Amino acid sequence: MTRTIGVTEVVLRDAHQSLIAIRMAMEDMVGACEDIDQAGYWSVECWGGATYDACIRYLNEDPWERLRTFRKLLPNSKLQMLLRGQNLLGYRHYEDMVVDKFVEKSAENGMDVFRVFDALNDPRNMAQAMAAVKKAGKHAQGTICYTISPLHTTEGYIKLAGQLLDMGAESIALKDMAALLQPQPAYDIVKGIKDTYGDVQINVHCHATTGVTLVSLMKAIEAGADVVDTSISSMSLGPGHNPTESLVAMLEGTEYTTNLDPARLIKIRDHFAAVRPKYKAFESATLVDTDIFSSQIPGGMLSNMESQLKQQGAGDRIKEVMEEVPLVKADAGHPPLVTPSSQIVGTQAVFNVLMGRYKVMTGEFADLMLGYYGECIGERNPEVVEIAHQQAKKEPITVRPADLLTPEWDTLVSDAGKLEGDNGSDEDVLTYAMFPSVAPGFFKTRDEGPKNVGKTPEQLDKEKEATSGNSQAVTGPITYKVSLGGRDHSVTVERA
């Protein structure tokens, strides 16, 4: 009896987000789509907040056009996206009608599976998006953000899964953004959910940073996981994901199989192996990093704090800040450290070390303490809540944050409509709503068409030549001011 494990391929979204700073242009993905579409994946993750942002910020690409292109090129695949609950793809809570509009438009443009999550694991921040997905007749996946803290337990995660199912989740995602999910808890959580709620579909998403999570996928599968996320090997490992082909090899000979087409995988791999060098300038250097198990601080958060300290001329105080982080996190009720809570907690820890504990509070940290981001698993420290109340001059809240918002869709439509280059579509309104500072510039330049920030083969060849052997070689025309016989000349030099 062989059980087939579904695979979600993440190369079109999270892989390049994690490995090459989200910079991959659509034209560099198009060539792989037919093979991806035919390989036998359960779904293809291809859209999310960071890729949307990168499209309009760096690539002059319309993210909706990207989605429609994927829809056209992947006719047999379920397209999947990552949706930040009430935040959609932005960094604040949106009023419910904006959430509804976004989901409706995404579904209309071709999205099938919506992985809905909230950084604090507050189900109230996911409810509206989940309901909208179900209304659109699409797959609503409720998400558990996995983290480690004194309060996070297997039982707690099982309970959260139940809340997501009550909300109508068609499947549960166990999302391990920091590669913290070790084999034993992976097994325990998946087993616990299956034992408690029957045969609900469970998808497991792990990053590879700590080098241990392919084992966690194995254990999750043994415990009953149905679908796992991987990335084709040429765009895998490090801060990215476990390689798809390694997953296939892992299951050979066991009672599990993937049914992926190995010939297609080779073609997908070769495609991205050829493309990746174009983006070398954006490569992350991390290969494996297990520090997070002791520090509990994700790598990206650590480097943020380091750069904040350096800007203040206090680069030598990182150890103090690292010791401050767990205290701040505990005061805030143990939020998982993921965007935006990682930045909020990290910056406050830096402020505490530099200026005295909570002497100065960031507006965001005050909001976190006062409930404006939602509820955490733990109680917030009442003394720190009081300080936040005093400093921010805002009342603590216990309601769902979005309940305090007033309808904003009509204002957004009107504001977007005034922008040069806005095309009058709801999609443009949503782009403006989510990235109000970036969208105006993009609308203006959209007609110029996509820009590819990767290097051309010619540029790569030149660089290679410049660094191989003779790194002093002059490879292009350079003009020098040359003094010769007491007279100045302008001389242009170029390799013959």
Next chain:
Amino acid sequence: MTRTIGVTEVVLRDAHQSLIAIRMAMEDMVGACEDIDQAGYWSVECWGGATYDACIRYLNEDPWERLRTFRKLLPNSKLQMLLRGQNLLGYRHYEDMVVDKFVEKSAENGMDVFRVFDALNDPRNMAQAMAAVKKAGKHAQGTICYTISPLHTTEGYIKLAGQLLDMGAESIALKDMAALLQPQPAYDIVKGIKDTYGDVQINVHCHATTGVTLVSLMKAIEAGADVVDTSISSMSLGPGHNPTESLVAMLEGTEYTTNLDPARLIKIRDHFAAVRPKYKAFESATLVDTDIFSSQIPGGMLSNMESQLKQQGAGDRIKEVMEEVPLVKADAGHPPLVTPSSQIVGTQAVFNVLMGRYKVMTGEFADLMLGYYGECIGERNPEVVEIAHQQAKKEPITVRPADLLTPEWDTLVSDAGKLEGDNGSDEDVLTYAMFPSVAPGFFKTRDEGPKNVGKTPEQLDKEKEATSGNSQAVTGPITYKVSLGGRDHSVTVERA
């Protein structure tokens, strides 16, 4: 009930052999030794054929001095080496007395654990070395080289383990040099050996190339494996090994533990993270490669064959050669493809494609067919044996190959003694015996002391400058021929 899993740290031998072409100088390892010694490893692998070769070929280091230094700097650790059975560290069979001498001297200089293997898994090629290790009162580890073929079965490997135990093996190593060992066979083989022979110690050695073998280590541990090989994370993955810290993280929360000291691991990691960039020029580019599961051809063998073809102007025929390899391998009785059988089979496959099947046979392949390397698991194709007999004008043999050798120690002593710079020690005789073409040059230059082929921080800074930002920057004086006003001038340009 927690079971403690022993760990063999391979950073001092196999890790740099696999990742930076064996080039690490002793001076770049010394600084990590105290932490390695105190971290709680079961053993520290630090010596073997390739590192010995690299010492005298590239580093002007006496490999015996290196061993003695390790002994001094790692007083609490079991030192471990990889010994190619009757080949010792060289590429031919040695007469038994040379084997005895080598083992005796290695033990005397500080070696504790001898992992004895044979490329063909022929126990007769391991017997003398195993007996010598036992006579020296050291740990004799019998080795199974893992491969995949139509003839290799779990039962076969279990049987081989029994032969090694009969020979007096104190432990069994399951050695997976090509990262072919998938989780299920890892489990089955370890379980089978334990079930059949009781609680014999099993060490598992995997490379990481295919991205799947940390899972295999987990399964091996679940099946009862006692010790596993890993490398500190800053010198891990790719063609190297699974990261030591990831192994530690993998077992947390399970019924297994490593008892390694995490603070020591961090210091070891940081040491090698600082050292590794010096050897960037020798870095292997592979990050993950699962092709071997379909091709059955190790990566190093493939690139060898490609370069042989290119030299013959037949670079486009690699596909034919890849299809020829399984046939040649089957004709030879399915030897595992590891040094030297991988080169022998690969070169013959190239010859077959270029000149017609077995029209021209290499001397080595004829020897392999005639039994001069020992016995393989499968029967050799009698027709091809006959061709080898005709072409090489040698008789097929069935005895242990070393039985045909006559005593050679005295000749080796006398020949080595004539070399300039030979210090008269048995150790020098052994160096000469194993690397007769390299040893004379080394003896001559030994007095000049070790050379470090890594780059200095200054050199690295210069390179970084040359490639960062403006790759066309002129960083040193360059003389150009410049035409100016119709006249040629020689102009030297240098950054001010």
